[in-house]
Amino acid sequence: MIAIIDYGLGNVKNVQRAVQFLGYDAILTDQYKDIVNADTIILPGVGHFKDAMRAINDRGLATIIKSITDKPVIGICLGMQLFYHWSAEGDAEGLKLIPGNIVPIQSPYPVPHLGWNNLLSKNTSLLHDVYFVHAYQAEMSEHVIAYAAYGTDIPAIVQFKNYIGIQFHPEKSGETGLKILNQALKGGFQNDQIMAGN
Incomplete structure (x- = not known):
């Protein structure tokens, strides 16, 4: 079972449909029991960082998410950004x-970074375009698995311990996005390899 955290912001229905298309059972929930008993957790998100953190804290979800250390927790778009320590968007602390x-x-180039862009990775020879919509980005670091070039390097997939972040929208990124989402659902990117096809 995949638990998709519903905290009132984000494209939760689209994410649920994508996960179900891949053959998984998926529920939308903000309940402790559902989240901790799931095989994998997804934190989606669209909107403003500070508003999202307020909604997560108001529902008591921050403590639940932080307690999960033994299974994949996947953040998508704003959900990925919420995994970080702090955001300039609203001068707010993250998870x-x-x-x-x-x-x-x-x-x-124009900001927001909107539309299709190629993924780049040191360990994968070719990745198709994926669909981005965002005006803020994570800092580049050793935890970046893939990135996009947009006049600057923009982290697109990050992985740290059991936390996986996907900045683009895999549910809007065609076959490549679904393959990457499926790989994340299966536990992540071992040896930094992204099996998205070519």
Whole structure:
């Protein structure tokens, strides 16, 4: 069972449909029992970092998410950013699960970073485009598995311990996005390899 955390912000129905398309049972929930008993947890999100953290804290979800150390916890889009220590979007503290901060995208190209962009990875020769919508980004670090070039390097997939972050929308990114989501659901990116096809 996959538990998709529903805290009132985000594209939870689209994520649920994508997970079900991959053959998994998936529920939308904010209940402790559902989350801790799931095989994998997904934290989606669309919107403002500070508003999302307020909603998560108001529901008591931060403590639950932080307590899960023995199974994959996947953050998608804003959900990935919430894993970090702090965000410039609202000057707000995050869940502090992945080292680093969230900062504005500094690029000569238009911001937000909107639309299709290629994934790059040192350990994968070719990855198809995926779909991004965001104006803030994680800092580059050793935890980055794949990134996008947009006048600056933008982390696209990160992994630290059992926490996996996906900045783009896999549920809107066609076959490549679904393959990457499926790999995350199966436990992540061993040896930093992304099996997205070519």
